[in-house]
Amino acid sequence: MEILRFTYPAARAVARRAHVGVVGSGDLEILFEPSADQHSHVTVTTSVEGFATVWKNVLDRFFTRFDGAVAIEINDFGATPGVVTLRLEQAAEDLRA
Amino acid sequence: MSIVLRDSFIEMPARERARAILDADTFRELLGPFERMKSPWLPLQGVVAQADDGVVVARGRLAGKPAVVAAIEGAYQGGSIGEVSGAKIAGVLELALRDCERGAPVRPVLLLETGGVRLQEANLGLAAIAEIHAAIVALRAHVPVVGVIAGLVGCFGGMSLTAALCSRLIVTRQARLGMNGPEVIEQEAGIAELDSTDAALVWSLMGGEQRYATGLADVLVEDDAGMIAAQVRAAFDSVAASRTEQVERFVKRLASIDPIQPPEPAQLRALWPREAPR
Numbered sequence: 050m051e052i053l054r055f056t057y058p059a060a061r062a063v064a065r066r067a068h069v070g071v072v073g074s075g076d077l078e079i080l081f082e083p084s085a086d087q088h089s090h091v092t093v094t095t096s097v098e099g100f101a102t103v104w105k106n107v108l109d110r111f112f113t114r115f116d117g118a119v120a121i122e123i124n125d126f127g128a129t130p131g132v133v134t135l136r137l138e139q140a141a142e143d144l145r146a
Numbered sequence: 147m148s149i150v151l152r153d154s155f156i157e158m159p160a161r162e163r164a165r166a167i168l169d170a171d172t173f174r175e176l177l178g179p180f181e182r183m184k185s186p187w188l189p190l191q192g193v194v195a196q197a198d199d200g201v202v203v204a205r206g207r208l209a210g211k212p213a214v215v216a217a218i219e220g221a222y223q224g225g226s227i228g229e230v231s232g233a234k235i236a237g238v239l240e241l242a243l244r245d246c247e248r249g250a251p252v253r254p255v256l257l258l259e260t261g262g263v264r265l266q267e268a269n270l271g272l273a274a275i276a277e278i279h280a281a282i283v284a285l286r287a288h289v290p291v292v293g294v295i296a297g298l299v300g301c302f303g304g305m306s307l308t309a310a311l312c313s314r315l316i317v318t319r320q321a322r323l324g325m326n327g328p329e330v331i332e333q334e335a336g337i338a339e340l341d342s343t344d345a346a347l348v349w350s351l352m353g354g355e356q357r358y359a360t361g362l363a364d365v366l367v368e369d370d371a372g373m374i375a376a377q378v379r380a381a382f383d384s385v386a387a388s389r390t391e392q393v394e395r396f397v398k399r400l401a402s403i404d405p406i407q408p409p410e411p412a413q414l415r416a417l418w419p420r421e422a423p424r
Contacts, residue, residue, distance in 0.1 A: 050189065050192045050193065050194060066180060068178075068179045068180070068197070071159055071196065071219055071221045071222055072194055072195070072196040072200075072222050072223075073219075073221030073222055074221070076221065078179075078196055078197060080179060080180065080197055082180065094189075094194050094195075095194065096192075096193070096194045122197070124194050124195065124196055124197065125194060126194055
């Protein structure tokens with residue numbers, strides 16, 4: 050198990066919360082909540098160690114399209130980067146809904 | 147019913163299942179994921195914890211009557227019952243009991259999808275399961291307690307006793323119910339005893355259809371959310387004695403079997419007909 054933390058600048062406040070996914074094989078759980086400051090903070094807890102660079106790449110890419118100030122908690126059970134991206138998009142969509 | 151029109155209950159995660167069972171727009175989750183009631187024990191053992199510990203508890207209504215649903219997430223740690231997830235189920239049943247005792251009946255529903263106690267939390271999970279059982283027995287004096295096993299995890303270990311304690315038990319063909327799961331039997335007794343990869347054999351022994359045919363489940367239903375929800379509502383209209391109150395009947399059943407030469411699944415159906423002399 051490994052815990053990774055990332056911070057990204059944000060352009061707007063977010064009022065809602067979102068929860069998607071499950072900590073099941075090849076999947077992950079993501080919680081979005083309003084951030085306490087003008088940044089987005091991501092905490093990743095993953096069962097697979099040694100993939101910090103891949104996580105950074107996936108999150109960098111997500112935050113080129115998403116500018117809300119959110120605290121994100123990710124509980125990962127071996128999701129592939131594709132699944133992570135889909136779940137992030139799903140949570141972002143729930144915030145807008 | 148055609149496959150296309152079916153609204154698969156099995157494919158739903160626990161939260162969606164609870165929502166699908168309750169009357170539309172009445173689902174109100176208690177201790178949801180943002181409360182962060184996680185397992186304190188799993189991370190200490192290098193296992194990633196889920197924010198709701200794999201159990202969704204929700205208040206709502208069933209056919210307009212106050213209800214509470216506890217749904218286990220089978221995809222998280224095999225639906226295993228730890229200290230927190232077990233306490234959530236026991237707590238919600240105890241609150242329902244308190245309401246029933248005050249003259250405000252609440253209809254309890256358990257959506258069981260579990261391998262039993264979470265081995266990493268051992269005794270704490272077992273203690274929670276004992277509390278769940280005590281609450282079910284106390285609740286049954288006031289209101290039927292309805293269990294659903296949809297699959298594909300099934301319901302095993304200590305939680306198979308939970309299923310047995312339910313006033314009414316609803317299963318699908320895909321469901322499995324047993325004390326020991328097939329992998330455990332193979333590991334402990336050898337592949338000659340049971341080949342856990344032989345799906346046809348496994349389901350013929352402990353599948354929903356067999357459990358229904360031998361009277362160990364009350365309702366056999368298609369994997370369809372609307373049909374399962376309808377059966378849950380109907381279950382609260384039944385007044386039959388629960389299985390665990392029919393001690394003599396089940397003692398006789400055990401006596402009808404020679405464990406040296408155990409019956410084949412089809413023979414068991416003849417030995418243990420589902421119709422009870424009620």
